[in-house]
Amino acid sequence: MTGQAQEYDFFPAHVVRTRRLGPTMLRVTFGGEALRGFASGGRDQSFSLFLPHPGQDEPNLPYAQGEGWFAAWRALPADERAVMRSYTVRAQRAEPPEVDVDFALHGTGPDDRAPAGPAAAWAAAAGPGARVVLLGPAVADNRSVSFRPPADADFVLLLADETALPATGGILEHLPAGTRALAWIEVPDADDVQDLPAPDGVELHWLVRAPGAPSGLPTALRAAELPDGAPYAWIAGESGTVKELRRHLVRERGVDRRAVAFSGYWRRGASEDRLREEAYAGQS
The missing domain is CATH 3.40.50.80 (Nucleotide-binding domain of ferredoxin-NADP reductase (FNR) module)
Incomplete structure (x- = not known):
C-alpha cells in the first residue's frame, strides 16, 4: 500500500487460543509471523479486524489491490465480502508474535434478547487455526491511538x-x-x-x-x-x-x-x- 503503508498495513493471522473472561467477555489470542510487523501503540490502540462468513475458510478481502482495496471490498456482495469490525488491542507479545483482542459477546447467551452480531457469533465459535486479517499499525505512533493526555493535565x-x-x-x-x-x-x-x-x-x-x-x-x-x-x-x-x-x-x-x-x-x-x-x- 503506497502512502498509507508507512502507517498501516494488512496482517494475516490465525486464532491461537481463546479464554473466557466473564459472562460477556471472551479473549481471543491471534498469532502468525506477519504480526511481527504489527506495531501497536498501546493504550487504546484500535484496528480493523476482517472475519470470514460462516462456511468460508478465510476472509474474502482483496487487500492485495493496494490502495484500491476498500472499493474492491465494498463492491463484493455483502454476504461474501469479509466482515469488517473495529477492535482495540488488549495486549501484544513479541515472542511468539501474538495479539490479544477482547470481544463483548452480546447476543450469544441463552437469555440475550437481541441476536448476536457477526463478530460476536464468530468469536463465540472460534477455535485454533481460524483465519483472520488485521488492518493495523505498522508504526507505534499512529493516528489510531486516541488517549493522549497533555503534560499539564492535573x-x-x-x-x-x-x-x-x-x-x-x-x-x-x-x-x-x-x-x-x-x-x-x-x-x-x-x-x-x-x-x-x-x-x-x-x-x-x-x-x-x-x-x-x-x-x-x-x-x-x-x-x-x-x-x-x-x-x-x-x-x-x-x-x-x-x-x-x-x-x-x-x-x-x-x-x-x-x-x-x-x-x-x-x-x-x-x-x-x-x-x-x-x-x-x-x-x-
Whole structure:
C-alpha cells in the first residue's frame, strides 16, 4: 500500500487460543509471523479486524489491490465480502508474535434478547487455526491511538462501558506511576468485573447495568466529586451515552472541550455496517 503503508498495513493471522473472561467477555489470542510487523501503540490502540462468513475458510478481502482495496471490498456482495469490525488491542507479545483482542459477546447467551452480531457469533465459535486479517499499525505512533493526555493535565478521567473495557485496561497499564486518575467502567454482569492492573493513585469504580436498563454512567458522573484542577477526559462506549457524558463535562463542569477525547464504539439500534455506510455516504 503506497502512502498509507508507512502507517498501516494488512496482517494475516490465525486464532491461537481463546479464554473466557466473564459472562460477556471472551479473549481471543491471534498469532502468525506477519504480526511481527504489527506495531501497536498501546493504550487504546484500535484496528480493523476482517472475519470470514460462516462456511468460508478465510476472509474474502482483496487487500492485495493496494490502495484500491476498500472499493474492491465494498463492491463484493455483502454476504461474501469479509466482515469488517473495529477492535482495540488488549495486549501484544513479541515472542511468539501474538495479539490479544477482547470481544463483548452480546447476543450469544441463552437469555440475550437481541441476536448476536457477526463478530460476536464468530468469536463465540472460534477455535485454533481460524483465519483472520488485521488492518493495523505498522508504526507505534499512529493516528489510531486516541488517549493522549497533555503534560499539564492535573488528573485523568476515564468513562467506559464493556465495549471499551479492553481499551480502558490498556490505558490504565500505560499510566505513569503517580498519575491521579478516576475511572468508571460499566458492565452488564457482576462477573464481568476484571482485576485491572493500575498504578497507585487510580480510583476505579465498577457499575453493573441491569438488563434492559439505560447506562448508569451519566448518573454516576453527575454524582461524582471530581478533584480540583484541569482534567483530561477519555470517554468511549455507546454513542448516545458518550455524547451525554461529554456534554455534561463541557457544559455543566466547564471542562475545556479540547481536553475531552471521546469515541462512540457503537450506537444503540445500529450495526457497525450501517454506521460505516452512513459515514461513507457522508463523504461521497
